[in-house]
Amino acid sequence: MKLQMDKIGRAMLRVRSVAKRTTEDGFPRLLHNSSHAILGVIGLAVLCACGCQPTAQNSAASSPRKPNSTATRPGRFVTANAGSSEPLAPMPVLAPWKKDNEREKVHLGKLLFHDRRLSIDNSVSCASCHNVNEGGDDGRVTSIGAYGQFGQLNAPTVFNAVYNLSQFWDGRAPSLQAQVAGPIHHPKEMGSTWNTVVTRLTADKRFREHFRDVYPDGITIENVIDAITRYEGRLITHDAAFDRFLRGDEAALNEVEKQGYQLFKDHGCVSCHQGRNIGGNLYQKLGVMRDYFENRPTSVEADAGRFNVTQRTEDLHRFKVPSLRNVARTRPYFHDGSAKSLHDAVRIMGEYQLGYDLPEEDISRLVSFLKTLSGIVDRELRL
Secondary structure, eight states: OHHHHHHHHHHHHHHHHHHTOBOTTSOBSSOTTOHHHHHHHHHHHHHHHTTOSOOSSOGGGGSOBOOOSGGGSTTOOOOOOTTSOOSBOOOOOOOOOOTTTHHHHHHHHHHHHTOGGGSTTSOOOHHHHSOTTTTSSOSSSSOBOGGGOBOSSOOOOOTTGGGSSSBSTTOOBSSHHHHTHHHHHOTTTTOOOHHHHHHHHHTOHHHHHHHHHHOTTOSOHHHHHHHHHHHHHTOOOBOOHHHHHHTTOGGGSOHHHHHHHHHHHHTTGGGTSOBTTTSSSSEEESOSSSOTTTTOSOOOGGGGBTHHHHOOGGGTTEEEOOOOTTGGGSOSBSTTOOBOSHHHHHHHHIIIIIOBOOOHHHHHHHHHHHGGGOOBOOGGGOO
16 A cells, blocks of 8 residues: 555656646646546546556456546536636637748748659659648648558648647657758658759749848758748638637637537546647557557557657657647548547547546537638748
8 A cells, every 4th residue: 555655756757747748838837726537537546556457367358437426417417608717728829920021931941842853753742731711731641652652650730830849750850941941852752853953943943033032042952841831821821710719719619619618627648738739739649548559560660759869768759749639530530540540549649648538428519519620821832
């Protein structure tokens, strides 16, 4: 018993330590102002400390449990009023165009983003994996790169990526600007080089003129990166029903959607999916309450997650928590694209991240809420 209490004490200290850290957008990693989130995470820490992982002596612990809080009983919903203190924030209003040729640079970035000459065999562009007319992704389990090669990862959405703490599932790029070179050089994505890209663009009279209009030194690696980064940074979705609700419009969500939002908080989903981007601002292990990878027939290098970047054992199977904005439009889900529907994704998250066997009623309400997170991108940024 003393040993278990010591484990609980250490787990509580870890929770307190994490609670002190804040994300880049100013939201605490464990939300001080949400008692549901704090209690939910402390509960998970205590369960883990007490050895509630599957063991030969405790076979019951290997199966997801039914939620036993008031959050799972009929008539349980106490819906917060719009405009009250909430752990999530609405997407900010897009800033006006700056005067330093900002708009022209963004539109040049749009041209580059959709140009297949950035790939070695002229077959794929940035937009091939990140379709801005859809959900900002490609709808595939894993993406197809140069020469028809399949990658190991599901393409994340490019929408609102500017608000992520880092880029890629493993967070290996600290910013949008640092991210641009990754796909250009990756042999299974574009498989090209900067020298090839600049040479091809320079041979195009239209691009020479466009670059000269906004960059005095013309076509350079730095200017290509800058234009693409500026374009991606403007791909911010707005006018989501949930944002209107947070800004005080009670009618923006119906009763079922509001109940789904309450469940999102009660079940502790908000502990990881938080801030204005409703995710994207911390790393988490995939399989907190149960080993997500134990029954997989095969494993690939990308499954190691952030471990591939840091080489730290504690980062094995740890990934950047994805943003849930526009999630209804970005199936399939997870880094491996294994969840074919939003319903499946919610069920699996309940099982592996929360340790819950979520009732169908709860899953349906959560899905209804998640659909309210879909916004739109300005028309001039789409094709």
